Amino acid sequence: MDISELRQEYIREGLRREYLEPDPFSQFEKWFQQACESDVPEPNAMSLATVSADGKPSQRMVLLKYFDRQGFVFFTNYESQKAQQIDANSQVSLLFFWIALERQVRISGQATKISTGESFKYFTTRPRGSQIGAWCSQQSTVISSRQVLELKLDEMKRKFQNQEVPLPSAWGGYRVVPNQFEFWQGRPNRLHDRFLYSLANEQSNWTIQRLAP
Numbered sequence: 001m002d003i004s005e006l007r008q009e010y011i012r013e014g015l016r017r018e019y020l021e022p023d024p025f026s027q028f029e030k031w032f033q034q035a036c037e038s039d040v041p042e043p044n045a046m047s048l049a050t051v052s053a054d055g056k057p058s059q060r061m062v063l064l065k066y067f068d069r070q071g072f073v074f075f076t077n078y079e080s081q082k083a084q085q086i087d088a089n090s091q092v093s094l095l096f097f098w099i100a101l102e103r104q105v106r107i108s109g110q111a112t113k114i115s116t117g118e119s120f121k122y123f124t125t126r127p128r129g130s131q132i133g134a135w136c137s138q139q140s141t142v143i144s145s146r147q148v149l150e151l152k153l154d155e156m157k158r159k160f161q162n163q164e165v166p167l168p169s170a171w172g173g174y175r176v177v178p179n180q181f182e183f184w185q186g187r188p189n190r191l192h193d194r195f196l197y198s199l200a201n202e203q204s205n206w207t208i209q210r211l212a213p
Contacts, residue, residue, distance in 0.1 A: 010102040012102045043096075074174060134168050
């Protein structure tokens with residue numbers, strides 16, 4: 001299968017230094033809002049890259065659930081592969097790709113577990129089916145068939161019938177605290193605009209540099 005001719009020319013507006021917010025969180029919020037307004041499917045979908053204790057990388061798509069200047073929060077099973085790798089090496093990378101806007105945002109930083117109280121607060125906002133589903137899967141483990149999940153789902157529905165679904169002890173959130181952001185805007189002839197924000201010191205001062213495409 002020859003895919004060498006598959007290509008798309010990026011023709012939207014460029015990204016200039018004078019248009020950037022001095023703070024990367026503000027710049028991200030601006031771009032994220034524009035992605036939401038442009039009807040980009042799942043604008044909060046992001047690739048999460050982790051590395052195992054023996055140096056093997058893994059990636060998967062997860063959903064950003066909220067963010068502020070303290071970091072970017074997603075939720076998962078604390079016994080999953082990603083959680084085990086974060087326990088071994090807390091340095092992670094996030095990637096947002098909004099193809100309709102010809103934009104990428106790459107974020108590097110440290111992932112840490114949020115408090116049980118914070119996880120519970122979000123858990124109570126999930127649809128009941130998702131709450132029950134969190135009790136059904138030992139994420140990343142080998143199972144014999146889908147029927148295993150469906151039987152577990154029926155069991156949990158009966159168990160929690162007519163009551164609130166409690167927070168599973170093995171489920172919760174991580175907050176990624178960034179030390180670098182890269183904002184990428186596609187341009188013609190593959191001469192893309194790239195700007196790197198790097199954390200300069202503990203006072204949250206950020207340097208901004210243009211990178212070659």
